[in-house]
Amino acid sequence: xxxxxxxxxxxxxxxxxxxxxxxxxxxxxxxxxxxxxxxxxxxxxxxxxxxxxxxxxxxxxxxxxxxxxxxxxxxxxxxxxxxxxxxxxxxxxxxxxxxxxxxxxxxxxxxxxxxxxxxxxxxxxxxxxxxxxxxxxxxxxxxxxxxxxxxxxxxxxxxxxxxxxxxxxxxxxxxxxxxxxxxxxxxxxxxxxxxxxxxxxxxxxxxxxxxxxxxxxxxxxxxxxxxxxxxxxxxxxxxxxxxxxxxxxxxxxxxxxxxxxxxxxxxxxxxxxxxxxxxxxxxxxxxxxxxxxxxxxxxxxxxxxxxxxxxx
Amino acid sequence: xxxxxxxxxxxxxxxxxxxxxxxxxxxxxxxxxxxxxxxxxxxxxxxxxxxxxxxxxxxxxxxxxxxxxxxxxxxxxxxxxxxxxxxxxxxxxxxxxxxxxxxxxxxxxxxxxxxxxxxxxxxxxxxxxxxxxxxxxxxxxxxxxxxxxxxxxxxxxxxxxxxxxxxxxxxxxxxxxxxxxxxxxxxxxxxxxxxxxxxxxxxxxxxxxxxxxxxxxxxxxxxxxxxxxxxxxxxxxxxxxxxxxxxxxxxxxxxxxxxxxxxxxxxxxxxxxxxxxxxxxxxxxxxxxxxxxxxxxxxxxxxxxxxxxxxx
Numbered sequence: 001x002x003x004x005x006x007x008x009x010x011x012x013x014x015x016x017x018x019x020x021x022x023x024x025x026x027x028x029x030x031x032x033x034x035x036x037x038x039x040x041x042x043x044x045x046x047x048x049x050x051x052x053x054x055x056x057x058x059x060x061x062x063x064x065x066x067x068x069x070x071x072x073x074x075x076x077x078x079x080x081x082x083x084x085x086x087x088x089x090x091x092x093x094x095x096x097x098x099x100x101x102x103x104x105x106x107x108x109x110x111x112x113x114x115x116x117x118x119x120x121x122x123x124x125x126x127x128x129x130x131x132x133x134x135x136x137x138x139x140x141x142x143x144x145x146x147x148x149x150x151x152x153x154x155x156x157x158x159x160x161x162x163x164x165x166x167x168x169x170x171x172x173x174x175x176x177x178x179x180x181x182x183x184x185x186x187x188x189x190x191x192x193x194x195x196x197x198x199x200x201x202x203x204x205x206x207x208x209x210x211x212x213x214x215x216x217x218x219x220x221x222x223x224x225x226x227x228x229x230x231x232x233x234x235x236x237x238x239x240x241x242x243x244x245x246x247x248x249x250x251x252x253x254x255x256x257x258x259x260x261x262x263x264x265x266x267x268x269x270x271x272x273x274x275x276x277x278x279x280x281x282x283x284x285x286x287x288x289x290x291x292x293x294x295x296x297x298x299x300x301x302x303x304x305x306x307x308x309x310x311x312x
Numbered sequence: 313x314x315x316x317x318x319x320x321x322x323x324x325x326x327x328x329x330x331x332x333x334x335x336x337x338x339x340x341x342x343x344x345x346x347x348x349x350x351x352x353x354x355x356x357x358x359x360x361x362x363x364x365x366x367x368x369x370x371x372x373x374x375x376x377x378x379x380x381x382x383x384x385x386x387x388x389x390x391x392x393x394x395x396x397x398x399x400x401x402x403x404x405x406x407x408x409x410x411x412x413x414x415x416x417x418x419x420x421x422x423x424x425x426x427x428x429x430x431x432x433x434x435x436x437x438x439x440x441x442x443x444x445x446x447x448x449x450x451x452x453x454x455x456x457x458x459x460x461x462x463x464x465x466x467x468x469x470x471x472x473x474x475x476x477x478x479x480x481x482x483x484x485x486x487x488x489x490x491x492x493x494x495x496x497x498x499x500x501x502x503x504x505x506x507x508x509x510x511x512x513x514x515x516x517x518x519x520x521x522x523x524x525x526x527x528x529x530x531x532x533x534x535x536x537x538x539x540x541x542x543x544x545x546x547x548x549x550x551x552x553x554x555x556x557x558x559x560x561x562x563x564x565x566x567x568x569x570x571x572x573x574x575x576x577x578x579x580x581x582x583x584x585x586x587x588x589x590x591x592x593x594x595x596x597x598x599x600x601x602x603x604x605x606x607x608x609x610x611x612x613x614x615x616x617x618x619x620x621x622x623x624x
Contacts, residue, residue, distance in 0.1 A: 148502035182545040190460035190542040214549030230502040233494040237526030
């Protein structure tokens with residue numbers, strides 16, 4: 001298995017990405033290869049400085065970089081030699097089994113949809129995030145930003161995608177899907193959520209357990225919380241800000257520690273024809289390592305095949 | 313000035329409400345009267361137990377209560393003798409200058425719209441909440457649940473309503489209005505927010521400062537954050553859950569202390585023809601006291617007249 005890593009992506013790239021690759025390599029088996037996509041010379045310098053042999057990796061040299069602030073679609077079209085563009089080209093051609101980057105999120109989404117494309121039957125891919133639970137364990141929240149405007153069909157599909165991720169990668173059996181809403185009762189919510197509830201209630205594609213509210217995000221009632229990408233993105237960034245505040249204030253707690261994005265490695269984009277993971281812009285080497293391992297887990301669990309079957 | 317207080321509203325009513333009324337009375341001047349609306353006998357018993365003279369208050373006896381879980385519109389129509397219904401009747405007839413309740417939020421909203429009605433020009437009233445800022449001071453978030461579905465016009469009006477509240481009641485000069493969005497750039501957001509940004513940019517009705525994101529909620533960039541009631545309600549409940557978690561974990565911090573809803577007293581419903589405040593269901597006597605004082609401040613600052621002028 002070959003995993004492609006964009007070493008130019010993220011605020012601290014390429015240093016943090018190459019150091020993360022070194023760490024990830026230690027957890028990979030000999031038949032698993034990490035392909036470093038980006039500036040080969042710079043990567044080899046960092047490896048040398050770290051006294052790590054370049055022979056442990058494969059390299060694909062690229063000459064362009066898509067910046068964090070660039071317009072995704074324009075950048076993907078205008079920079080075919082950027083590390084993200086090359087990564088997706090390799091993913092499409094089967095040269096790598098998964099592609100991970102802590103770079104421009106929009107470019108990762110657009111690049112994925114343009115290259116490997118959306119799985120037939122999936123209307124829109126979704127971005128996910130991990131939510132720590134107060135009593136231990138984790139939940140999955142999606143969509144967190146790929147789709148600012150959604151229809152009931154999108155939310156229904158997010159329930160399927162989230163369930164398969166929870167089962168395959170996180171080993172959660174018969175995962176419970178909840179709608180992130182503004183009240184417990186079926187009739188609560190805006191028009192989108194009011195229309196989605198009956199559709200979810202009637203589905204046999206996943207285990208729907210009803211509505212949850214903002215205050216339930218860290219609770220025990222669900223494994224997957226489904227919402228539109230606007231709501232999910234606001235939730236994600238608000239929750240992150242709480243974690244940052246506890247850090248700044250020096251408040252140490254096991255629960256807050258589990259907000260640390262580093263240990264989750266990144267956000268899978270679900271619904272594409274191949275495993276794609278987007279890392280946090282500020283990804284540290286530890287985060288990069290876990291992003292690579294998450295990509296590996298997505299390949300090993302045959303998540304993409306399972307999603308294809310579900311939407312067949 | 314007479315302020316009406318629903319003593320039957322809230323999870324700990326009438327005990328907490330009457331005890332709160334006793335506290336509020338101490339901060340009111342002699343020409344300010346607190347009218348206790350609810351079970352007069354029970355109220356007088358609690359006063360007697362507290363060694364407080366019933367002569368300090370006016371009483372309006374009511375025989376029905378609208379429960380926290382009741383359907384707002386049905387309850388308002390079917391229970392004309394409930395404390396909330398009677399309070400709004402008195403507000404409409406000018407017997408009280410403001411009405412406050414920690415009871416059924418939906419019934420307060422519907423009761424307000426049915427009785428004192430929406431100010432001409434205001435399409436939909438909005439519910440507000442106070443947000444503590446990390447560097448001190450506070451911000452206002454609206455709408456937090458009155459309008460699950462919004463149009464750009466609603467959000468524009470929320471900006472006006474929030475600005476007038478910030479200026480009149482909280483003494484914030486030339487308050488800055490931001491859109492709660494999922495990116496800083498003008499083109500970010502779902503269709504609602506994409507359509508709202510240019511309308512806000514062009515308005516001279518308030519001081520628009522652009523988009524903020526979930527992570528900016530406790531930051532310095534704005535005084536009023538405007539969003540639809542679905543998003544605002546999710547934010548409100550998520551932020552509350554963080555406060556509850558810090559409490560449970562015994563984490564003491566000046567910033568987290570300022571999340572305590574008790575000190576803000578409740579959520580004004582803006583856009584009605586009279587001051588109306590809804591308290592948190594779990595309101596303590598301290599919260600009830602501050603809800604009464606907030607109602608008084610809304611009357612004294614002539615907020616309603618200022619809103620009427622703005623929409624004239």
